Amino acid sequence: MRPVDLAREHGLSAQAIRNYDDAGILPPTERSETGYRRYTHLHAQALRAFLALRGGHGHQRATEIMRATNRGDTESAYRLIDASHVALLTERNTRSEVAAALGALSTGTPTLIDGPPLTVGELARRLGVHPATLRTWETEGILRPERDRATGYRRYGPDSVRDAEIARQLRRGGYPLHQVAQFVDSLREAGGAEALSAFLGSWQERLATRSRDLLAGAAQLDAYLSLLDRAG
Template identity: 50%
Template sequence: MNTPLRPADLAREHGISTQAVRNYERDGFLPPAARTPSGYRVYTEVHASALRAFVSLVTAYGHATAGGILHAVNEADLPRALTLVDRGHEQLLRDRETLNTVRQAIGHLTAGPAPGPAATAWSVGELAHHLGVTAATVRAWERAGILTPARDRATGYRAADVRDAELTHLLRRGGHPLDHIATVVGQVRTAGGTESLAEALETWQDRLTARGLAMLDAAARLSAYLRSRP
């Protein structure tokens, strides 16, 4: 554990520059290094373990959170470090729940019957009645930019608007905020339907899986660093 290491030794393992290693120490991501009488830094396996933890935490949680976790550990504030870890897992869980909700909503819209001719120009009241909500709720969705009905002589909610409104209703019942729903509905609208979004959801799922696996790796690296500390 006390075998002296050079900045180059730590840098080589991760394919980074020696200056990056020095910067990480300066920023508090690594514990302070001892110095030789001539001023050269002397690192140990403890520093190597800290760097492994930091690099893996960046992959799992991002640079800011990874830095916060290592700052807390190096300041002997383990509760704060673990709180940051917990928040990362909480965000991942919320993302998984959102993904599942959107996937269910897309499946519902795809399996459901297509709006008939009567739905080509529904009024606010007709759309609200169809969804079982108030007209004020539909107007609120308009103000949030979720619904964009045509404003011409044939004004009203057309088939695409009905689809967007049904998706909005499903997501609202799942507790999702309007700004998030506006983003999802916008993606459906841009894609021209639910099929392209369904493909995008698979990519989203792959990213969440990769992040979850990265968190497992980061937890192991962080645990190893904690055990290596004096």
């Protein structure tokens, strides 16, 4: 087969096939007497495997997996695949933790304050925590109080009070400070709990899609490995 024959199945250019060949994504290629590359069904399956792997692992890792496979180093290829699954599991757990925290907030929605901003002492009494705790939360990026221009004292407006009450609830639930900071940042970026719920739903869909992509890549790579076994 010619480069264009491999390319046609996937809507690629012949140059893309040559680039994949040069990158080691395809197995070694024979050349005709005139220097043209000759591809076989083995190369066609290698290309299918790479394109499927790319969906779940990304371009660079898919390339590394195919290079390792083509040089006979399946142990390295399996390790690369395992690393992607570990990363996906870690992200899935993070998403579950954020969703659980959001559920906890729904049973105790923070109330906004009326009137002027609160001082450190006033907010600490409201939450039942030590003022030093609020300063620690600020260092971790959980709170972003304003400063009084005349005195330099911290002033906690409605948004800061909301974030502080969220932090108190999450800390009571056993969440470490870095996870509390990540959650509060997500809440700020999403624009509130309702928007964050939509974000979590979209996140779950992305995780499910990537899981299917990893499965599809594994299936095509397994088919390629079977052909290599028979060819060897």
